Amino acid sequence: AQGRRGGVSRAAHAKRLAMTAAYGGGGVVGLGAAAFGVAFAQGRHAKKEIGVRKQAAPYADGLYGARRQGTSQRFAMLGDSLAAGLGAGEARYTPAAMIAQGVSNVLDRPVRLMNAATVGARSADLLGQVDRALHMRPHLAVIIIGANDVTHVGRPQAAVAHLEEAVRRLRAVDCEVVVGTCPDVGSVRPIPQPLRWVARRLSRQLAAAQMIACVREGAHVVSFADELGDEFAADPDLFAEDRFHPGPEGYERVTQVLFPAVLAALDSERPGDETSASVVELSEAAADAAQEAGTHLMAGGRGPRGPWALMRRVRRQPVPEVDEEQVGT
Numbered sequence: 001a002q003g004r005r006g007g008v009s010r011a012a013h014a015k016r017l018a019m020t021a022a023y024g025g026g027g028v029v030g031l032g033a034a035a036f037g038v039a040f041a042q043g044r045h046a047k048k049e050i051g052v053r054k055q056a057a058p059y060a061d062g063l064y065g066a067r068r069q070g071t072s073q074r075f076a077m078l079g080d081s082l083a084a085g086l087g088a089g090e091a092r093y094t095p096a097a098m099i100a101q102g103v104s105n106v107l108d109r110p111v112r113l114m115n116a117a118t119v120g121a122r123s124a125d126l127l128g129q130v131d132r133a134l135h136m137r138p139h140l141a142v143i144i145i146g147a148n149d150v151t152h153v154g155r156p157q158a159a160v161a162h163l164e165e166a167v168r169r170l171r172a173v174d175c176e177v178v179v180g181t182c183p184d185v186g187s188v189r190p191i192p193q194p195l196r197w198v199a200r201r202l203s204r205q206l207a208a209a210q211m212i213a214c215v216r217e218g219a220h221v222v223s224f225a226d227e228l229g230d231e232f233a234a235d236p237d238l239f240a241e242d243r244f245h246p247g248p249e250g251y252e253r254v255t256q257v258l259f260p261a262v263l264a265a266l267d268s269e270r271p272g273d274e275t276s277a278s279v280v281e282l283s284e285a286a287a288d289a290a291q292e293a294g295t296h297l298m299a300g301g302r303g304p305r306g307p308w309a310l311m312r313r314v315r316r317q318p319v320p321e322v323d324e325e326q327v328g329t
Contacts, residue, residue, distance in 0.1 A: 057084035057119055060091035064111045065104030066328030072110040075100055076133035076175075078126060078166070079144040082183070082254065083117035087245035092322035098255045099142060099262055101322045106268045110328075112136070122148045123159035126166040138175045140265065142258065143167070144224075146182025146210060150202045159206060164213040171218045176265040179214045180258055181207035181290070183224040204290045211286035215297050215309050220261040224254075225293035252319050260314035261296045269314075277312045285309040 063072060077083050077096035085094025092098075100113040114136050116129040123145050133141060143166065149159040163179070170177050184207075185199040204225075211221045246254055263269045279300045280288070289295035289311060300310035 057081065057086040057115075057117075058088055058091040058094055060085065060094045060097040060100075060115050061113055063328035064097070064100040064113060064322070064326065065108075066110055066326050068104060068108060068110045068326075070109040072112045073103060073107060073140065074112045074136050074138045075103060075114070076136060076138040076141045077113065077115040077117050078129045078133060078141060079117040079180075080121040080146075080148050081117075081119040081245060082147065082180070083121075083142070083144040084115060084119055085117075085251060086119050087247055088251050089248055092324060093248035093251055095144070095251055095255045095258065096142070097322050097327075098252070098319045099259060101320050102255075102259055102317070103140070103262065103266065105320050106263065107266070114138075117144070120148060121145065122152065123162040123166075126162055127169075130166045130169050134169070134173065137173060138170070140176050140178070140262070141170050142178045142180070142262065144180040144258075146203070146206050147185050150182060150185045150199055150206060156202065156206045156209065160209045160213050163210055164217055167214050167217040167219045177214070177217075177219040178258065178261045178265050179210065179219050179221045180254075181210045181221060181223050181225075183207075208283075208286040208290040211289060211297050211309075212282055215282060215286075215299055216307060218299060220265045221289075221297045222258055222261045223289040223291075223293055223295045223297075224257065225289075225291060225295075255319045256316040257294045259317040259319060260294075263317065264296065264298065264312075264314075275313045275315060277310060279308050280311050281305055282307045282309045285311045 075096075077099075081087075083095065085091075085096060088094045094115070096113055096115045096117075100111045104111040114133065116132045118125065118129070121129070126143065126145060143163070145163060146159065149156065167177050167179065182203050184203045207223060207225070211223070214221045260269070281303060282297075282300075283306075285297055286309070289297055292313075294313065294316065296312045296314055297309045298312070300308040302308060
């Protein structure tokens with residue numbers, strides 16, 4: 001019973017945060033003043049532990065599967081340093097490049113990639129990225145955002161509102177949208193306690209509200225939860241040198257979480273990939289999904305209490321190696 005009450009409480013909070021984002025409101029939802037103060041007080045220490053980011057993200061724009069026939073699929077990557085691929089070292093190890101190659105393989109068509117993501121971006125920066133992306137009239141957009149909104153302790157409802165507007169504008173031009181939610185920043189080891197506890201709470205709250213807002217706008221949403229947590233902590237090779245961003249193998253794991261939703265958005269899934277599926281009231285689905293990495297939500301109709309979501313768990317897809325000889329300009 002206690003677990004159920006906890007789930008209902010998380011769902012109610014996520015719904016309230018998302019509704020505040022939609023209709024306006026001030027303040028920080030769900031974060032006590034003491035925890036808020038702790039986050040600010042320890043922010044500088046966290047940045048010192050993570051270290052200075054000396055490298056830029058690799059430039060991955062181009063035409064993937066350039067030798068394939070047919071009209072190219074236009075794909076835009078938006079978001080923060082995870083979307084940009086900071087720490088990947090080479091373009092072929094960035095999530096954008098691996099997704100572009102995978103879509104090219106599945107559709108047997110060339111894929112034109114434009115990565116508009118920027119290191120350090122917050123949700124407010126998405127609207128400028130969308131402006132850039134709309135110039136190419138994308139068929140597919142993937143967004144990863146939220147970690148910097150947590151580490152800078154901004155207003156979560158404002159972050160959700162910016163993301164919702166970005167998805168709305170992309171969907172208005174018939175672009176399929178896949179969103180990777182805010183990862184559990186508290187699972188990253190260089191961040192000290194008690195900031196890690198605060199970051200974890202904020203991350204899960206933001207992720208659940210992101211899911212509600214984005215599913216309402218017709219996006220496919222994937223929970224990152226603690227994807228960068230215990231598994232990464234047990235294997236240092238998954239991290240880049242800064243111990244905060246993934247390295248090449250880590251980005252492969254991140255892409256494996258995203259790619260099933262990309263296939264679903266393109267209506268290109270293979271039979272047998274799905275391990276479970278259920279239709280759940282949207283806020284409850286979001287609260288549950290925020291706790292488990294890889295959970296995929298999409299619109300599931302409308303019930304008596306409001307919108308529902310189809311909540312799916314799908315086997316991770318092997319990520320194809322990028323054939324650099326078939327990447328054109």
